[in-house]
Amino acid sequence: MNVTVAFVGLGAMGYPMAAHLSRRFETLVWNRTHEKALQHAAEYGSRAVTSVAAAAEADILFTCLPTSAEVAALAGDVISGAGNGLVWVDCTSGDPEVTRELAVRLAGQGIEFVDAPLSGGTAGAEAGKLSVMFGGAESTLEEVRPALEAFATKIVRVGEVGSGHAVKAINNALLAVNLWAAGEGLAALAALGVDVGAALEVINASSGRSNVTENLIPQRVLTRTFPATFKLALLAKDAGLAMDVVRGARASAPVIAMTESLIRAAVNEIGPDEDHTAALKLIERWSKTEIR
Amino acid sequence: MNVTVAFVGLGAMGYPMAAHLSRRFETLVWNRTHEKALQHAAEYGSRAVTSVAAAAEADILFTCLPTSAEVAALAGDVISGAGNGLVWVDCTSGDPEVTRELAVRLAGQGIEFVDAPLSGGTAGAEAGKLSVMFGGAESTLEEVRPALEAFATKIVRVGEVGSGHAVKAINNALLAVNLWAAGEGLAALAALGVDVGAALEVINASSGRSNVTENLIPQRVLTRTFPATFKLALLAKDAGLAMDVVRGARASAPVIAMTESLIRAAVNEIGPDEDHTAALKLIERWSKTEIR
Amino acid sequence: MNVTVAFVGLGAMGYPMAAHLSRRFETLVWNRTHEKALQHAAEYGSRAVTSVAAAAEADILFTCLPTSAEVAALAGDVISGAGNGLVWVDCTSGDPEVTRELAVRLAGQGIEFVDAPLSGGTAGAEAGKLSVMFGGAESTLEEVRPALEAFATKIVRVGEVGSGHAVKAINNALLAVNLWAAGEGLAALAALGVDVGAALEVINASSGRSNVTENLIPQRVLTRTFPATFKLALLAKDAGLAMDVVRGARASAPVIAMTESLIRAAVNEIGPDEDHTAALKLIERWSKTEIR
Amino acid sequence: MNVTVAFVGLGAMGYPMAAHLSRRFETLVWNRTHEKALQHAAEYGSRAVTSVAAAAEADILFTCLPTSAEVAALAGDVISGAGNGLVWVDCTSGDPEVTRELAVRLAGQGIEFVDAPLSGGTAGAEAGKLSVMFGGAESTLEEVRPALEAFATKIVRVGEVGSGHAVKAINNALLAVNLWAAGEGLAALAALGVDVGAALEVINASSGRSNVTENLIPQRVLTRTFPATFKLALLAKDAGLAMDVVRGARASAPVIAMTESLIRAAVNEIGPDEDHTAALKLIERWSKTEIR
Incomplete structure (x- = not known):
């Protein structure tokens, strides 16, 4: 056939x-x-x-x-x-x-x-x-x-049916949270004069590592290139879908909920068409430093 | 010599x-x-x-x-x-x-x-x-x-001097955030009847993956063993040190700040000597489900 | 006519x-x-x-x-x-x-x-x-x-049309946030042995006062009566509507977003038919104290 | 004598x-x-x-x-x-x-x-x-x-001794949370074209009211005057002291914790010497609107 x-x-x-x-x-x-x-x-x-x-x-x-x-x-x-x-x-x-x-x-x-x-x-x-x-x-x-x-x-x-979309939404929400938290932590270290590249090297051999610390930040943030392969507006959309999943499940997800709102702030302040990693530029402003 | x-x-x-x-x-x-x-x-x-x-x-x-x-x-x-x-x-x-x-x-x-x-x-x-x-x-x-x-x-x-401790504290804060967010997302999926093991398999081939999704949750949570190799009270201590780092840097870290408080709730509700992954038992209660 | x-x-x-x-x-x-x-x-x-x-x-x-x-x-x-x-x-x-x-x-x-x-x-x-x-x-x-x-x-x-509902949802979200934050603050004071009634008296003469501190907590929480005139499940519903308003406006509201999820946790842990002020029982457990 | x-x-x-x-x-x-x-x-x-x-x-x-x-x-x-x-x-x-x-x-x-x-x-x-x-x-x-x-x-x-400072810190933390949440909610309403002054009038006859909605926002934000009688930097200091109180009590206060970090962001972005109500300018940017 x-x-x-x-x-x-x-x-x-x-x-x-x-x-x-x-x-x-x-x-x-x-x-x-x-x-x-x-x-x-x-x-x-x-x-x-x-x-x-x-x-x-x-x-x-x-x-x-x-x-x-x-x-x-x-x-x-x-x-x-x-x-x-x-x-x-x-x-x-x-x-x-x-x-x-x-x-x-x-x-x-x-x-x-x-x-x-x-x-x-x-x-x-x-x-x-x-x-x-x-x-x-x-x-x-x-x-x-x-x-x-x-x-x-x-x-x-x-x-x-529907489960694939639910898992994809949650995956991208985890990406959003892991990205945001790593940005917060590295911005604080940068503000204190710690060598961010060295810090990432050792975090990536430790329990706090993630796809964000292993790949996204070294390749896109430390290089200051922020290539727009996955746009901030799409990450915001997916984080919103994740909250729909959470609410549909009558579940509680305060960390994801709050991160969705922070990503929305980044869309409005940094721009919807910027790469999702450019959200960290907002954290840099909040902490008066640069992650590099 | x-x-x-x-x-x-x-x-x-x-x-x-x-x-x-x-x-x-x-x-x-x-x-x-x-x-x-x-x-x-x-x-x-x-x-x-x-x-x-x-x-x-x-x-x-x-x-x-x-x-x-x-x-x-x-x-x-x-x-x-x-x-x-x-x-x-x-x-x-x-x-x-x-x-x-x-x-x-x-x-x-x-x-x-x-x-x-x-x-x-x-x-x-x-x-x-x-x-x-x-x-x-x-x-x-x-x-x-x-x-x-x-x-x-x-x-x-x-x-x-001091930078090593700062990086360690931030690493453990990222562990805490990545753990908590993964717990929230997986609890919502579990409540909807999604196969959590399968969801983790594909998340671990995707952008939301972390040490938490690759190792800790499959080995400690899905198995319901929660072996106490790193205690909740120590994770709470380190998240607190991370917030000291953040505040010393006059930086802003809302996601880490909030997660520190949630980890403290887990210490008080689940017990200081439980494994840090047992924090997810609290999220399970909040979402009326079990991550398995 | x-x-x-x-x-x-x-x-x-x-x-x-x-x-x-x-x-x-x-x-x-x-x-x-x-x-x-x-x-x-x-x-x-x-x-x-x-x-x-x-x-x-x-x-x-x-x-x-x-x-x-x-x-x-x-x-x-x-x-x-x-x-x-x-x-x-x-x-x-x-x-x-x-x-x-x-x-x-x-x-x-x-x-x-x-x-x-x-x-x-x-x-x-x-x-x-x-x-x-x-x-x-x-x-x-x-x-x-x-x-x-x-x-x-x-x-x-x-x-x-629709604005009335939007304002009502936001009003109730502010009630939720003001309630939750007051619970957090008073629980910490109670845990330290501060006289909560006296603290409320002076807060109510100060900048942090709200309907929650002036009326709800003295009448419902300190008395430990929690009369169910407005149920937790309804507060959760309204906080959810508030987040729909926020997202419809493409606005960012991390504090309301997170509080909505915490209220949902309270519904699941304390019970949907309890008075909305009974959400503070959850905070009391998280902080190992009683607000009295 | x-x-x-x-x-x-x-x-x-x-x-x-x-x-x-x-x-x-x-x-x-x-x-x-x-x-x-x-x-x-x-x-x-x-x-x-x-x-x-x-x-x-x-x-x-x-x-x-x-x-x-x-x-x-x-x-x-x-x-x-x-x-x-x-x-x-x-x-x-x-x-x-x-x-x-x-x-x-x-x-x-x-x-x-x-x-x-x-x-x-x-x-x-x-x-x-x-x-x-x-x-x-x-x-x-x-x-x-x-x-x-x-x-x-x-x-x-x-x-x-010490309790007075603890209560003062918590009072000011409640001020910070009530202020921030009101800013979030009103920004969303403003973005949807709701009449903010009318919304405040009715909120102030309802359960979500606080000193912030009754006095600070009508007098300082709607008028766009933001008179610097209590500076952002001092509110940030007091919110930080409140978190010291919380941590000293081994209590959990995720909403206050997160708000402290957001206030710090406002200090860094809006300026330490601006009035504390000017923190709402940051929320306005995040939501692409003006509260008026």
Whole structure:
């Protein structure tokens, strides 16, 4: 049996993901600006379609869009075009609640909607080495696994539909907290004249280490480059989704709650399009120092 | 030249550290309960002395005590016994300010006082693979480096005297924050029925990962063992020292500040002698769930 | 012209409010359990109707329900029964966003929907001395003012529709923060052996005073009575609405954010039906003391 | 018996306090810059002395200085000049721990040291209508009460020596929290177009009201005047003392802890000499709005 896949949303993540799919499957691509789809077809041999309904004729439909609002807005078109037994795999960093509601609505139309947000960034997408947080039935995961393996080296089922988005939101909230706290601590050390690079070296051999201290701060903050590969506004959005998860669970998360608000302050003061690590510029101002 | 070293404080860390020293140097040992020193001498060929003043006759004096208060209390005895050019290396997780004041006072007596707190825990002490955060002059570090190498595989000078303690305090504050936030996020996921083990697997391949998510929670929380290798009360002490560092720097650290207070709540509610990871039991109660 | 009013929701607030209206206006009353409406009719001369549609035939319809979800669920019935030019005044402590959406939808049906949440509690409702936070057009306020004056002595227009709910949510968030912080401070003083009653006396003559220190803590906490007139679960709901307001405004509110999460912890640990001041029992446990 | 009093520290508070004392008692005055003392003597008939030791010859010695460090620095001079049974009443907004240590030391010299910090500000000092938070023995309070009544209309004993400072620190911490939270909430309302003045009017008839919403924000923030009668740097100092109180009590106070750090950020960003209400300018930046 030849499986046909479709990819909607050829952004910085989606474009290379669809390229990996094209090497293994007959792949339809659709993008809001059609030129991008035509370019992808020319470059990778995918087939550019002119409507979401046409994309929905595939066996598996992937979406990778800014937020769940854009995903939900496609539902009508997908329903109108969907063939029998479509599986819709949403790779957006989305909203668990919107996702669960959408899944119920689509199930009524014979469409299975699952969530599969990613980690690994654009570098992982280009290398085809993403990690996938899968939310949906085990049997569905087995059905779509060959397609996921086109761009992912780690695929973990974390629970029912919506769970992938929940885990992704919490992961990014932990990124936010770990980043903010490291900024606070290193700013205080810098203000006291401690050698921040040396401090990081030893923290990274100690219990306080994290991806933030091992990678982000040495590469982006100490170098003062702050390359905008993951924007502050997106971190704020994800921290907000994490608080939706917390409140949906009627759980208590004071540290995450407060950090979400501080990240929002950074968006408003430093700028939404700056790299997420540029949030530390705000802490530097609060502590009258520079982390270097 | 034959260097003589002395070790004061044969606790869970100091006992094996002094053992490693004994293999390379003539080593004097002193402990509040003398039996411990005699046992060490019998076991490792060190020499048990009966006073701190006698220990201070060595070329290099190590201390490894609960807090800087115990260290400062030894100063009189050390001064009375110290030979010419003693270097006193304090491995306590100490207070940077007390340390700086002590260094000034001891310098007036011809004693060089430097700080060298450790990371790696009792396992690292036993294996002789600790990391050292050194605060003091470069030339002093070169003088004591052969002795430090008896028990440490990573030695980093982070600044002037007191800086080692400051970095250690901030490291442990980051541990506290990363731990607390991970607990909050995982408790919310658990309350929603997400598979926490699977969530951790994928977080550990993602941007939110830390020593806490990679090691502490899988080994201590998911297993429900909470082995008390680093007690809650000590984490609270170190978070308090971190806030002293922050305030000494006239810096702003709202996330660390708040986490210090939450850790104090955990000490009072869960118990000072429980493992630091048992703080998550408090978050579980707040969110009516269990992280497993 | 004889104005007819209707009241839906004869709870602890609504029952006495409808009584005051009955003294001045022809008043229809409806309640989910009809007996309550019959009792009200017997007691105050109002007229018990058997459907929301029948209530909507009045000139002004009041609702006072637990949350905006219950209010929105009535919209279909109200539309089906509404006569020409109905004004619907919602006194619920509601959700500004749900309110704004409902107002747009009802406007399309010729119904003007405005929000008028209250302060003053059940004592104020019984005395007819409530305060009203009005969100809606000035001209609408003038239209309904005579009816509002039946139960309120202070009526303030704070902005367009939804604004009343926003102000009420923020007011209750300030109550939550002021309460929590006072609990923290007084617990620390109590733990040190300070006379808490004397401390409150002087705080209430000083800059740190608030409704919490002047009234709630002396009357409810020091007396250890914690009378459940405003439940913890409702304070948690309102603090959550306040964070919705903050996030809708893309504003930053770390102190309110964190307090919302702490109040949620108190709901889960102390109980949703306890008085809101019983949140301080949690702080007492965290600080191993009692505020008395 | 004619009681002689002395006043050390003729600042914005001390100058008018000493004036009130001069009307009832023989009053010695001392100030770091002697001209100020001479001016006071000329204006109010006090007697300017040229040393603290000379001031200590009075029966009751008042001090009102920036911090406890300046108070402690006088101890030697006071001891050298003190007559039999001197009572030293410290009106500084001081540090409870320094105060307790000083009291023990002075007791050994026959001097009774008590704390009596004030509220009411410069207006209260000029009017002679201050409130006093007294920490010390009841019998000592009776001894000094006639002198305190020269400038205070409310005198409350809150506990043993140091307790007055502790209560003052907590009061000011509550001021800081109430102020910050009100700023957050009003900034969000302002960003949504709500009428802030009207919102305050109704909040001030509701449960969220405080001295901050009733007085400070209407008078200082809405008017955009921010008159510097109580500087941000002093609020930061007092919030820091409050955290010392909390930690001394081994209590947990996450909301106060975090607010202290945010106030520190405001000091560093807005300026130490600005009025404490100018902290809200920072919140306005974080939320891209103005509270007006």
